[in-house]
Amino acid sequence: MTMGTRVYLARLAGLPVFDPNGDRVGRIRDAVVRLRTTNRPPQIVGLVAEMALRRRIFLPIGRITTMDSEAVVLSTGTLNLRRFEKRPNELLVVEDLLDRRVTVVPDGGDGPGTQAMVVDIGMELTRANEWLVTRVAVRGHTGRLARRGHVFQAEYERIRGLFGPTETQGTSNLLALLEQMRPADMANALQDLPDARRNEVAAALSDRKLADVLEELPEHDQVEILVHLDRERAADVLERMDPDDAADLLAELPQTEQTVLLDLMEPEEAAPVRQLMSYQAGTAGSVMTSEPVILTPDTTVAEALARIREPELSPVVAAQVFVARAPAATPTGKYLGMVHFQRLLREPPASIVGGLVDSDLEPLRPEATLTEVIKQMATYDLVAMPVIDSSHRLLGAVTVDDVLDHSLPRDWRDRDNLDPGEQVRL
Template sequence: MSTTRVFVARLAGCTVFDPAGDRVGKVRDVLVVYRKNDPPRVVGLVVEIPGKRRVFVSIGRVTSISAGQVITTGLINVRRFQQRGGEVRVIAEMLGRKVIFHDGSGEATIEDVAIESQGPGDWSVNQYFVRRPKTSASPFARGITTFASWREIREKDDDGEAQSAERLIATYTDLKPADLANTMLDLPGERLLEVAGELSDDRLADALEEMPETSQIQILASLSDKRAADVLDHMQPDDAADLIGQMSEERGEQLLDLMEPEEAEDVRLLLSFAPDTAGGLMTTEPIILSADSTVAEALALVRKAELAPALGAAVCITLPPYEPPTGRYLGIVHFQKMLRYPPHERLGTIMDQSLEPLTTDSSAARVARTLASYDLVSVPVVDDNHRLVGMVTIDDVLDFLLPDDWRTQESDIPVRRSTSRFHHTPRNTNGTPREGR
């Protein structure tokens, strides 16, 4: 039997099943429309189905809703969800809004919304769970919470958007970067920018790396120069270079000047290479150790949570110094091989010297062939003096091969035929445009 009342925030992430018990997707939001003399009516759910696509499921197709699962008739239109005029998403747009009590007792902030079933396919907003402003100056104090019916309150004209965005971000805590990016891109334009403004620098950087370039530029343009530079500092150097390469030369130089010197130096280096070469595709932050380092030392670096899986697949061995550009490149030790040896084994005795590194001017086609031919997820890149300058990973190559809008395409994705994913002008290491392009 269906639950007659459920709080929307508890529905977020709940699994949606068809009548046979097969998993359809996950609930991401509840869609309502306001009415003049009646409580807001639920019109459907926003459900994320396999492939990260978000679709609309009419409330008429829902046979049961509870805090743990949702059962549907199994008939779902898989067209990508598009919000219509008059529709409001509870999680994305209502949570965090300021409301005023009709009895004059003050204002409060919506923290959750309860919806109630009036019959098959008929759900409406029943109650609001709200928090009043705190009355103590103590940083640990919190306002009193209470329930209010839709008749007892009205929404303020100024919605308190910063606080609203803060509340919304709380529901995104456990999302992976790619899911966070997709969730943000589903928000209305102004709401998207408000949420971006409230996210921490590192969290926003992670999300930006998973977004199309047009969305990256839109969000970065809404930030102050200082905040934009801080976010770029937290991005992978190759992703930051791609993004700066889409901007005007003047804007790019302003941000590079505001970035941390070491981060800016890496980005300038990447911008100096043609975009369809190994130098333009690589990241400048591989794991680098000496031949005398041990398997235990290498595994300690590989297991760092913030390290991208593709970069953790191998350790590069060089002569000192051990920051790109390093001393002479010696070889590579694959993660799987390290697992076969005792912790005290020296890396120099087990490194692979047969894999020829790529040079910075190696074509993107050669990079792809090398990864495919040797079943690799990463390959080292050296300069003319055989010094290690970076590593190209499989995700860099896929980003290059796929069309610019692959993240938002609904159909099968063709391999791109163009020769360049990027549109930036290659620059010298001092930031000036490079001649010849």
């Protein structure tokens, strides 16, 4: 192997995985620890990688030729694409061991031990060509300031409680790893955790981050996490979600709970959610976003480009601007038309968007069915379409991601329903 003889496993999380030809096949998410029935140190038998469609697969440690701070590279041979499942005698480093509270005993085992929290697990390659857990990086536990404690390494033999109950786990180091991921990847990682730990980690996220993650989770996981938050916190998170996603999530709750949470939300945040929930399911009104980019006709091209550059906008929302008379919040004044960002790039910065609008496209009505929406978008190669009311006021826009989300099976985000896969040669 073209790597060192000692590797710290949590540092591998998120690294890309390449085949022998240099083609990327996924990302590392965890490492598999096999427990021994004897006193020998546990063995690292492989890594867990995430492939396309959020499928997690097992990579045997013997198939890995490179494992450094930049990437993991596989050898030639057959790769089993069957979805990874832990065996009874196996644990995962990130999922099961990170943030464990342990005791570090002195050399020789005499005297009181030091309370600490696991930061990383170190493995070493033996002469028998086995990767064994030999060292544990820990942070001295100092109560509420545990994250600021001193980090040090200890031999595996000095660690007590590493394989104890999961109740001895915290969240700080796992959160640090999750914060480096995109919301979709973070949601995927949360699905792999036991329910209690998933809810604990989710509750420790910021309102903004948790809102982003909830939008990427299957509906049953969204509900499970939300109902374990106190109601005030749940309302705060709903306020940070896109109104259409918040409306979809609330629709999964009992009517009484919907009412309570909507009443706890700020009135200006709750209003668009209430409006979206009033539309019949399976219509343009029920799936549209009420917060597209809306500009008045006297806005300059320079101002329009600055607006769609805002980092919080998704690509489909930023792909076009909708032009309407004041007020610019939905429901707007009279809807005038839309301008695609490519048109904005071709025009002088001082030009007025009111003179650039495409008004030939017939807007959708909120009662239009998803089938009608899909036909319109496919016919005109659009990524978004305006939705207006009978007074020609803009109510929102249906984007292609909204259409896909509501056209796929309800459980499409749930990995348990994916095809188990097969073997491929590298």
